[in-house]
Amino acid sequence: AQSVTQLDSQVPVFEEAPVELRCNYSSSVSVYLFWYVQYPNQGLQLLLKYLSGSTLVKGINGFEAEFNKSQTSFHLRKPSVHISDTAEYFCAVSRRGNQGGKLIFGQGTELSVKP
Amino acid sequence: EAQVTQNPRYLITVTGKKLTVTCSQNMNHEYMSWYRQDPGLGLRQIYYSMNVEVTDKGDVPEGYKVSRKEKRNFPLILESPSPNQTSLYFCASVGDRGSDTQYFGPGTRLTVL
Numbered sequence: 001a002q003s004v005t006q007l008d009s010q011v012p013v014f015e016e017a018p019v020e021l022r023c024n025y026s027s028s029v030s031v032y033l034f035w036y037v038q039y040p041n042q043g044l045q046l047l048l049k050y051l052s053g054s055t056l057v058k059g060i061n062g063f064e065a066e067f068n069k070s071q072t073s074f075h076l077r078k079p080s081v082h083i084s085d086t087a088e089y090f091c092a093v094s095r096r097g098n099q100g101g102k103l104i105f106g107q108g109t110e111l112s113v114k115p
Numbered sequence: 116e117a118q119v120t121q122n123p124r125y126l127i128t129v130t131g132k133k134l135t136v137t138c139s140q141n142m143n144h145e146y147m148s149w150y151r152q153d154p155g156l157g158l159r160q161i162y163y164s165m166n167v168e169v170t171d172k173g174d175v176p177e178g179y180k181v182s183r184k185e186k187r188n189f190p191l192i193l194e195s196p197s198p199n200q201t202s203l204y205f206c207a208s209v210g211d212r213g214s215d216t217q218y219f220g221p222g223t224r225l226t227v228l
Contacts, residue, residue: 009155036219043119043205043219044158090157102148102173103207103217105157 002027002093006106014114015083021076021109023091031093033074034103035065038088047089050074061085086113117142121206121220128196129228136191136223138206145210147189148173148217149181152203161204164189196227 007022025031032051036044048059055067065076074091091106119140128134140147148163150173160173164183178200180192189208193200206220 004157006157041222043221044217045219046216049216102160102163103158105150105159107155107157 002029002031002095002104004091004093004104004106006089006091006109008109009107010110010112012112012114013081016080018079019077019081019085019111021089021091021111023074023076023106025072025074025091025093027072027093027095030096032096033065033067034092034094035059035063035074035076036090036092037061038090038108040087044090047076081111081113083113083115085111087111117218119206119208119218119220121204121223123223124221125224127226127228130197131195134193134196134225136193136204136206136225138189138191138220139187140189140206140208140218141187142208142210142218143186144208144218145186147183147206147208149179149189149191150205150207151175152205152222158205161191193225196225198227201225201227 003026005024013019034049035047037047038044047063048057050057050067058064063078089109092103122137145166149161150158152158159175161179162173162181164170170181204223207217209215209217
């Protein structure tokens with residue numbers, strides 16, 4: 001079975017500051033890794049995903065994440081945040097070879113960007 | 116435009132009154148799922164469907180039913196809603212590979228009194 005832990009439930013940060021949202025996962029099999037963003041009163045939107053290859057993955061809106069197999073982590077980073085980045089962020093995993101794409105989600109991290 | 120639609124977006128009901136939340140996708144995806152989102156718990160899968168007439172339980176299926184009579188539609192049915200089913204519900208669809216991106220609907224906020 002797979003599990004995902006997002007280490008921070010809330011992250012307040014000032015505008016233009018860097019941010020890191022932490023995600024650790026546990027799995028006995030190989031997985032795909034995803035970050036989704038949920039803006040207020042909206043559905044989830046894919047930010048980026050790691051399938052294979054380069055461990056540094058770039059996504060939309062200037063976000064990037066690094067896959068670290070030895071630490072089983074997939075932390076999300078942005079060098080300079082904007083007010084519009086205020087949202088809830090979810091880390092998720094999907095088992096490789098699992099048709100149907102069942103996602104196991106973390107608990108979510110609320111990013112609050114203050115002026 | 117590729118999209119997943121859900122209706123209604125908001126629903127307030129009373130205990131025991133049967134309700135259905137509809138979900139439709141226009142991407143010809145084989146796989147569709149229902150998730151519920153609760154504070155501090157993230158999203159948890161309720162049911163999923165691999166294709167027409169093929170459905171299976173997810174992690175939290177108790178109190179829910181689904182059907183998949185057409186490829187594009189995947190309604191969620193609550194035969195006798197209870198207050199612990201008050202939640203935010205998302206429908207999602209995805210192609211047939213685990214690496215494919217899931218597309219989520221806008222969500223249905225359900226309150227059961």
